[in-house]
Amino acid sequence: MTKAHKAAPREEIALRKHTVVRDEILISAARLFAERGYRAVTMDDIAATLQYTKSVIYYYFKNKNEILWQIYCRTFEKYSGDVEAIRDKNETPEITMSLMIRQHALNVMKNPEWAAIYNKEESELNPQQKQQLSRMKRNYDAVFESVFQRGVSDGVFRDIPPHVAVGASLGMCNWLHVWFNSKGSLTADEIADLFASMLWKGYKAENASS
Amino acid sequence: MTKAHKAAPREEIALRKHTVVRDEILISAARLFAERGYRAVTMDDIAATLQYTKSVIYYYFKNKNEILWQIYCRTFEKYSGDVEAIRDKNETPEITMSLMIRQHALNVMKNPEWAAIYNKEESELNPQQKQQLSRMKRNYDAVFESVFQRGVSDGVFRDIPPHVAVGASLGMCNWLHVWFNSKGSLTADEIADLFASMLWKGYKAENASS
DNA sequence: CCTACCGATCGGTAGG
DNA sequence: CCTACCGATCGGTAGG
Numbered sequence: 093m094t095k096a097h098k099a100a101p102r103e104e105i106a107l108r109k110h111t112v113v114r115d116e117i118l119i120s121a122a123r124l125f126a127e128r129g130y131r132a133v134t135m136d137d138i139a140a141t142l143q144y145t146k147s148v149i150y151y152y153f154k155n156k157n158e159i160l161w162q163i164y165c166r167t168f169e170k171y172s173g174d175v176e177a178i179r180d181k182n183e184t185p186e187i188t189m190s191l192m193i194r195q196h197a198l199n200v201m202k203n204p205e206w207a208a209i210y211n212k213e214e215s216e217l218n219p220q221q222k223q224q225l226s227r228m229k230r231n232y233d234a235v236f237e238s239v240f241q242r243g244v245s246d247g248v249f250r251d252i253p254p255h256v257a258v259g260a261s262l263g264m265c266n267w268l269h270v271w272f273n274s275k276g277s278l279t280a281d282e283i284a285d286l287f288a289s290m291l292w293k294g295y296k297a298e299n300a301s302s
Numbered sequence: 303m304t305k306a307h308k309a310a311p312r313e314e315i316a317l318r319k320h321t322v323v324r325d326e327i328l329i330s331a332a333r334l335f336a337e338r339g340y341r342a343v344t345m346d347d348i349a350a351t352l353q354y355t356k357s358v359i360y361y362y363f364k365n366k367n368e369i370l371w372q373i374y375c376r377t378f379e380k381y382s383g384d385v386e387a388i389r390d391k392n393e394t395p396e397i398t399m400s401l402m403i404r405q406h407a408l409n410v411m412k413n414p415e416w417a418a419i420y421n422k423e424e425s426e427l428n429p430q431q432k433q434q435l436s437r438m439k440r441n442y443d444a445v446f447e448s449v450f451q452r453g454v455s456d457g458v459f460r461d462i463p464p465h466v467a468v469g470a471s472l473g474m475c476n477w478l479h480v481w482f483n484s485k486g487s488l489t490a491d492e493i494a495d496l497f498a499s500m501l502w503k504g505y506k507a508e509n510a511s512s
Numbered sequence: 513c514c515t516a517c518c519g520a521t522c523g524g525t526a527g528g
Numbered sequence: 529c530c531t532a533c534c535g536a537t538c539g540g541t542a543g544g
Contacts, residue, residue, distance in 0.1 A: 106531080129425040131341030135523065145534060146524085156523065211480075212422045215339040253488060256496060259481045260474045267473020270421075271465070278463060286466060290504030345543065356544090357513060366543070 114152050116142065118166070121159045126205035130160055130213045160213060161221055167210045168228045171199055175235050185243030190288045192236060197265040197287050201280040204269040211266055233258055249296065261291050324362050326352065328376070331369045336415035340370055340423045370423060371431055377420045378438045381409055385445050395453030400498040402446060407475040407497050410482070411490040417479040443468055459506065471501050 120141050124133040135156055139146045153159050178191045200207045217225060236258040243249035249257070264287060272283065330351050334343045345366055349356045363369050388401045410417045427435060446468040453459035459467070474497060482493065 127425065129339075129341065129423075131339065132425065134521085147535090148533065150524070151532065213339075215337065215342065252496060252500075255481070256488065256493060257500075259477065260497060260500060263477020263480075264470045264474040266477055267469060270473075271469045278466065283466060286462060287470060290462075290467075290470060291500075293506070294500030294504040296503070344541090355514060357515095360544075361513080 110152070114162075117149060117152055118159065118162055122163050122205050122209060125160070125163070125213065126208045130209070130216050157216075157218065157221075160209070160216060163206060163209055164217070164221070164225060167203075167206050168225075168232070171196065172228070172232055172235075174199060175232070179235055179239065184248075185239050185246060186248055186292065188239050189236070189243060190292055192239065193261050193265065193291055194284045194288045196262065197268060197284040198280055200265050200268045201272045201274070201283065204272060207266065207269040211269065233262070236261070260294075264291070320362070324372075327359060327362055328369065328372055332373050332415050332419060335370070335373070335423065336418045340366075340419070340426050367426070367428065367431075370419070370426060373416060373419055374427070374431070374435060377413075377416050378435075378442070381406065382438070382442055382445075384409060385442070389445055389449065394458075395449050395456060396458055396502065398449050399446070399453065400502055402449065403471050403475065403501055404494045404498045406472065407478060407494040408490055410475055410478045411484070411493065414479040414482060417476065421476055421479065443472070446471070470504075474501070 117138065121133070121138045124137055124141065135146045135149055138159070139149050142148075149159075153162075174195045175192045178188060178195060181188070181191075183191070214222065214225065233255070237254035240249060240254045240257050244251050244254070268283070272280070274280070278286075327348065331343070331348045334347055334351065345356045345359055348369075349359050352358075359369075363372075384405045385402045388398060388405060391398070391401075393401070424432065424435065443465070447464035450459060450464045450467050454461050454464070478493070482490070484490070488496075
């Protein structure tokens with residue numbers, strides 16, 4: 093109703109609506125996929141929860157697979173962007189590692205449904221997508237591993253193979269999608285802090301100063 | 303060909319064969335479920351890998367769901383039996399907890415496919431099965447939690463809510479089904495030991511003697 | 513233990 | 529001519 097809105101070109105408004113509807117579909121689909129599993133959800137189910145017809149969904153997404161793949165891509169972009177931002181602050185390995193683990197745990201708890209899909213539905217992707225996902229995962233893990241390796245070199249972390257230390261941490265956090273309860277006695281922040289401190293102790297070298 | 307075999311009654315032989323074939327089907331089915339996902343595997347697929355026809359599978363199992371449920375039950379029985387045996391040795395909380403985490407990690411690594419199914423396909427169970435599974439999981443977690451709680455009472459573990467401490471440990475171990483590689487540089491035993499020691503440090507109370 | 517087939521339901525697409 | 533959608537139905541495949 094403001095002039096600014098009136099002035100916006102037709103295409104921009106259309107694009108904005110397109111984005112809004114795509115997001116809406118992704119969120120609804122993710123909820124259903126997390127609850128019933130990807131294969132058990134029909135395009136009609138997705139459409140019905142939004143009171144659309146199936147054809148509307150096909151207007152916004154090429155097919156069912158593209159919906160799933162978008163969930164994977166957006167999840168990866170969020171997680172990856174967050175840990176890279178932390179890495180780029182150039183703090184000590186201990187502080188960087190703590191912040192990254194904290195952030196990963198928070199991301200899982202903030203969106204447990206998307207985390208569940210990310211961890212369960214890999215077999216539904218096509219070969220090219222699987223390959224790309226495994227590259228994405230390798231890159232993500234590498235960010236953690238290089239920080240851990242620096243900590244080992246500095247003598248502040250125990251000399252554990254980095255992929256084992258990182259696999260342990262990410263596993264601990266990823267499992268939160270199963271049991272974290274947003275109405276539980278502890279908040280997401282409190283759990284994230286506990287995890288970071290437990291792992292920090294588990295990583296610490298015997299002779300490192302506390 | 304020995305007398306002992308000859309002497310076995312017909313029914314016993316039949317029963318033994320029945321058990322062998324059921325096991326064989328479960329193992330094949332589990333491999334396929336883990337690789338492609340339960341819904342993506344057809345009864346024909348399961349039959350084909352064993353060079354049976356689909357009807358043979360239906361002779362040994364009522365339906366596809368019963369195969370999946372058997373995988374759940376057997377997995378639970380193995381895990382549960384192992385940790386209860388450790389609990390019943392009545393060691394200190396620290397030793398008991400270490401042994402239980404070690405055993406859980408080993409069970410995941412010894413059979414990563416069954417662990418993957420156990421953690422991914424819950425949505426394919428029917429309501430009664432889901433309810434029973436959630437009872438089974440609660441019981442399993444309770445064994446760990448009561449040991450942890452004793453450790454807190456004794457002042458050897460930090461005062462963390464037991465379900466958080468246990469969720470962290472089991473998550474760390476369960477995630478092994480994703481990245482553990484039996485041909486990797488570390489053996490399952492070495493990884494299990496590392497996990498137990500990392501968690502033991504993470505649990506330890508500040509003022510506890512080492 | 514196999515062949516043949518069912519009831520149903522799926523993802524995806526047609527014309528208007 | 530393009531966009532956003534609807535009602536109807538396609539070919540193919542699932543468990544049993």
